[in-house]
Amino acid sequence: MGCASRGLDCLTRMMRDSAVNWLSCQHRENPHPGADGSALCSANVRAMHILLVEDDTAMRASLERALTRRGMQVSMCADGLQAVLQWQSLQPDAVVLDLSLPGLDGLQVLESMRAQRSITPVLILTARGTVGDRVLGLNAGADDYLAKPFDLDELEARLRALVRRSPHPATAAASTQDTVFGTLRLDRSSGAVYHLGEAMDFTPRERALMLALLARPGQALAKERLYELVFPGEVEVKYEAIEVVVYRLRKKLAGTGIDLVTLRGLGYLLKPTSATTTL
Numbered sequence: 349m350g351c352a353s354r355g356l357d358c359l360t361r362m363m364r365d366s367a368v369n370w371l372s373c374q375h376r377e378n379p380h381p382g383a384d385g386s387a388l389c390s391a392n393v394r395a396m397h398i399l400l401v402e403d404d405t406a407m408r409a410s411l412e413r414a415l416t417r418r419g420m421q422v423s424m425c426a427d428g429l430q431a432v433l434q435w436q437s438l439q440p441d442a443v444v445l446d447l448s449l450p451g452l453d454g455l456q457v458l459e460s461m462r463a464q465r466s467i468t469p470v471l472i473l474t475a476r477g478t479v480g481d482r483v484l485g486l487n488a489g490a491d492d493y494l495a496k497p498f499d500l501d502e503l504e505a506r507l508r509a510l511v512r513r514s515p516h517p518a519t520a521a522a523s524t525q526d527t528v529f530g531t532l533r534l535d536r537s538s539g540a541v542y543h544l545g546e547a548m549d550f551t552p553r554e555r556a557l558m559l560a561l562l563a564r565p566g567q568a569l570a571k572e573r574l575y576e577l578v579f580p581g582e583v584e585v586k587y588e589a590i591e592v593v594v595y596r597l598r599k600k601l602a603g604t605g606i607d608l609v610t611l612r613g614l615g616y617l618l619k620p621t622s623a624t625t626t627l
Contacts (some may be wrong), residue, residue, distance in 0.1 A: 395421040396511055399440040401431040401457070402473070403449050411444070414500050420507075428452025429530065429605045433620060435461055436528055440468060441511045444503075447474040447485070452531070452605065455488050456544060462489035463545030464526065464533045469510035473498070529565040530606045530620050543604045553578050554597045557590075561608070561618045568614040 398415055402408040403426045412422045425434050428451040435443060435457075447454035458470060471492045472485045482493045491514075492506050527534040533542045541548045541558055550558060560569060560577045575590045594616060598608040609619050 395419055396442070396507070397421045397423070397438070397440045398507065399431070399434055399438060399443045400424045401426075401428075401443065401449065401454070402446045403427065404446075415504070415507075418500075418504050426450075428454070428457045429620060431457045432460055432531055432605070435466065435468065436464075442469045442471065442507050442514075444471050444473050444507070445490070447472060447481075455484065458485070458488045458490060460531050460544045463542060464528050467514065469507075469514045471503075471506055471510060473503070527562050527565070529562060529618060531604055532562070532606055534559070534562050548600065550597070550600065553593050554600065557593050557597055561616065565618050568611050568617040570615040574616065 396419070398420050400408060400411055400415070400422055402411065402424070405426075408424055408426065412424055415422050423434060423438055423440065425431050426449075428449040430451075431443075431445070431449070432452065445454050445458060449457070452460070454472065454474070458472075461468070469491045470489065471494060472490045473494050473496065474481070474485075475496045485493055491510050494503060494506060526536060531543055532548075534540075535542065539555065539559065541550065541555070541562070556578045557574060560574055571590060574594075575587060578590060578593055579585045594608060594610075601608055605621050607619055607621050609617055611617065
């Protein structure tokens with residue numbers, strides 16, 4: 349065999365080996381490619397991050413497995429308050445939200461996050477399939493609606509379409525200066541505090557205490573420091589007066605999912621209701 353023939357054979361083998369290696373990489377990176385047959389061979393491509401909010405254990409586990417097999421990263425929770433907290437902290441690409449949740453129901457979760465200016469795409473996934481239920485969900489800020497039972501391929505297609513049409517939520521979150529803690533939002537420009545989109549009514553001293561606590565949510569502030577912030581320069585006011593303001597503010601926070609907690613020797617802090625049992 350001549351040199352030209354040997355060179356051609358060598359080139360053919362190199363091309364064949366490269367193709368095999370490429371296909372092997374495709375399979376390792378994405379063993380379950382999307383409906384369009386595409387697959388990525390780059391570790392730098394970020395998986396779509398989905399927050400799955402579903403209180404049914406079997407349904408939640410089944411959906412988590414199915415979406416993970418389709419190349420998505422899935423975070424999960426089973427109640428409304430945790431949904432709000434995870435939504436805020438994780439900044440997912442999209443949320444799959446059930447309506448029948450313990451604590452805050454799905455519509456309350458959605459209204460709370462829309463009131464906090466979140467633009468994360470939301471797909472409501474629920475057994476409530478009437479036109480009236482769909483209208484309620486869409487009016488509350490949902491982007492899409494899928495009634496149970498449903499097809500997994502359709503769920504995947506709808507999620508990918510929602511994310512394609514929306515900027516990443518972290519971009520929008522960076523543009524707002526509001527302080528958000530659980531179901532509460534502090535509008536820094538006005539000093540107003542909102543719960544599920546409704547402005548809360550505080551006296552000036554209650555507001556001063558609330559703003560001080562929201563400046564360091566989840567962290568204890570000493571009683572002495574709070575006294576200075578709530579009663580600035582009012583030397584005639586007794587030190588114990590701060591406890592009266594704390595008591596009144598605590599009553600107004602009842603039912604919001606946020607507790608004003610007393611830590612002996614440390615002071616006071618704001619904490620999600622579901623976490624206060626550990627104190």
